[in-house]
Amino acid sequence: MSRVTVRRPVLRVRQAVPAHRIDSLAAEEPLEIRVGGEPLTVTMRTPGDDFDLAAGFLVSEGTVAAPADIVAIRYCAGATREGLNTYNVVDVTLAPGVAAPRARNFYTTSSCGVCGKASLEAVRTVARWDVRDDPVELSLETVAALPDRLRAAQRVFDRTGGLHAAGLFTAAGEPLCVREDVGRHNAVDKLLGWALRTGRLPLRSAVLMVSGRASFELVQKAVMGGVPVLAAVSAPSSLAVELAAERGLTLIGFLRGESMNVYTCDQRLNVTPGGGNGSSAARPAG
Structure with missing residues (x-):
């Protein structure tokens, strides 16, 4: 199997004192996703949880929504001269009647989750679930604790400092699943794939916490998974x-701690100690 980290020699300088050492880097390798043997897309990712990544990508594309929609996911033989498996190609077999998505025009980089889409309207994938009516309510204390809980689960980040993380939490702040990747959209797709394969979609009353900024594609993926709340440590x-x-x-x-900006649907955040929905106060300064 491919490695999650790679060790490389570096020259480290601290307070003008140089020293040679071995450093751990976050691995980044291409993953080709095929459906029914036909190439669909290539994404740059951190190896690991590749089946979840492939399944989650198909959730984000609106192709699958239940475990029964996928018959099998398997690794394909790699392209090495020795005939060894590089574990960089996965093939998804869809159930009869499940239409395969159209192949993308470009590969997907680790920083872009919607590369190859023809237009903005094509990106606005029709969601299977409506999160508007999700009644989840979150306390300020629960939301404030999410970044630290996510950080505590970032095992590979501790070694490399170079990975994004995404975590699914209950409304009480308990972790359901955490994934890491060089691409923040890949980390979220791995979560959606895990949820699909364990029969948890839609992710009602769940919170998606991400370590970076809240981009359009992450909101889109949250909606596609039926997640009513997305929180990020940085800007949307x-x-x-x-x-x-x-x-x-x-x-x-x-x-960041008890400081946050609630940009939309602030009625779900209870900022009033002891009760009340506190929606009128849920607009902290940035």
Whole structure:
């Protein structure tokens, strides 16, 4: 199997003192996703949880929504001269009657989750579940604790400092699943794939916490998984806020301790100690 980290020699300089040492780097390798033997897309990812990544990608594309939609996922033989498996190609067999998605025009980089889409309207995938009516309510204390709980589960980040993380949490702040990857959209797809393969979709009353910014594609993926709340430690984009408002998703940015900005659907956040929905107060400064 491919490695999650790679060790390389570096020259480390601290307070003008140089020293040679071995450093751990986050691995980044291409993964080709095929459906029924036909190439669909190539994404740059950190090896590991590849079957979840492939399944989650298909959830994000609106292709699958239940475990029964996928018959099998398997690794294909690699392209080495020795005939060894590189574990960089996976093939998904869909159930009869499940239409395969159209192949993308470009490969997907570790920083882009919607590369190859022909237009903005094509990106606005029709979601199977409506999160507008999800009644989940979160306490300020629960939301404030999410970044630390996510960070505590980032095992590979501790060695490399070079991975994004995404975690699914209950409304009480208990972790359901955490995934890491060089691409933040890959980390989320791995979560959606895990949820699909364990029969947890839609992810009602769940919170998606991400370690970076809240981009359009992450809001889109949350909606596609039926997640009503997305929280990020950094800023959202304008298009992310627009889509969140349109789909009824609660979008929280700049989440750092008890400081945060609630950009959409703030009625789900209870900021009043001892009760009340506190929606009128849920607009902290950025």
